[in-house]
Every structure is written in structure tokens, then in C-alpha cells.
Amino acid sequence: MEAPVRQASTINLQHLVRFLVNLQVGIRKFSMYSGSHPIIPEMIAALTAQCQGLLETTDALQIGVTKDEVLYQGAPVGKTNPVIGELARSLHQVNLVGITFHRELAAPDVRRFL
Numbered sequence: 001m002e003a004p005v006r007q008a009s010t011i012n013l014q015h016l017v018r019f020l021v022n023l024q025v026g027i028r029k030f031s032m033y034s035g036s037h038p039i040i041p042e043m044i045a046a047l048t049a050q051c052q053g054l055l056e057t058t059d060a061l062q063i064g065v066t067k068d069e070v071l072y073q074g075a076p077v078g079k080t081n082p083v084i085g086e087l088a089r090s091l092h093q094v095n096l097v098g099i100t101f102h103r104e105l106a107a108p109d110v111r112r113f114l
Contacts, residue, residue, distance in 0.1 A: 010073070011054050011061060017078045019050050020063075020070055024087035030114040041107075044114070048107045061101040065091045 026043050033039055054061055064071035069079060070088045078084035091099070 011058065013072070013077065015050075015054055016061075016072060017081065017084065019047075019054055020078060020087055021081065021083045022047060022050060024083050024090070026110075027087070027090065027114055035111075044107050044110050048105060048110050051101050051105050051110070052103070055101065055103040055105070059103050062098065063100075064098050065096050067092050 026047050029039060029043055051061070062072075063077070064074075065088055068085055068088055069076045070084050070091075071077065
């Protein structure tokens with residue numbers, strides 16, 4: 001007996017761009033402040049909620065990373081957005097070529113990623 005095949009849902013691209021911008025801002029804040037700074041838990045909670053909102057219609061969000069671009073379903077996201085370009089470059093520097101965010105994402109997962 002075969003498992004039912006779930007249809008792939010697409011993510012709202014405007015929400016995805018907002019999440020990616022906030023993710024880059026979060027990476028910057030995390031690198032600037034100590035982990036115990038009051039801004040960090042609030043930022044992590046906001047990023048977690050935002051990502052979970054993106055994943056309401058799908059089980060996972062897969063993004064690709066090139067030297068200068070973030071890709072979703074093979075197409076560049078926010079190609080003219082300098083913050084997303086910075087995110088791509090910083091992820092590329094640490095040799096990340098792809099990231100998958102799962103629906104079960106929790107605040108500790110976001111903290112580990114940052």
C-alpha cells in the first residue's frame with residue numbers, strides 16, 4: 001500500500017522575502033549582542049512565529065543558496081534586495097548551499113541556526 005502523495009504548496013513570496021530579511025537582521029543582531037541580551041529571545045520568538053506562519057500550508061520550506069542569491073523553487077528571491085543578497089553571501093561563506101525549515105521548527109532550533 002502506497003502512502004498518499006501530498007501536493008507541494010507554494011509559499012507566499014512576499015512573506016518569504018519578509019522572513020528572509022528578518023532572518024538576516026536576526027543573524028546580525030545575534031552576532032552583535034550577547035545571547036542573554038533581552039532583544040535575543042524576542043527576536044527568536046518573532047522569527048519562529050514568522051517561519052511557522054510560512055509553513056501553515058506545507059511541511060517544509062527549502063531554500064537554496066548561491067554566492068549572491070537565495071533561491072526558492074529554483075528561482076531567485078528578492079534578487080534586487082540588498083539584505084537578501086547579504087544573507088546569501090553570509091550563508092555561502094559558511095558553505096551552506098541549502099536550508100530546509102520544517103513545520104516543527106521551535107525557538108531552540110532558530111537559536112542554534114543563528
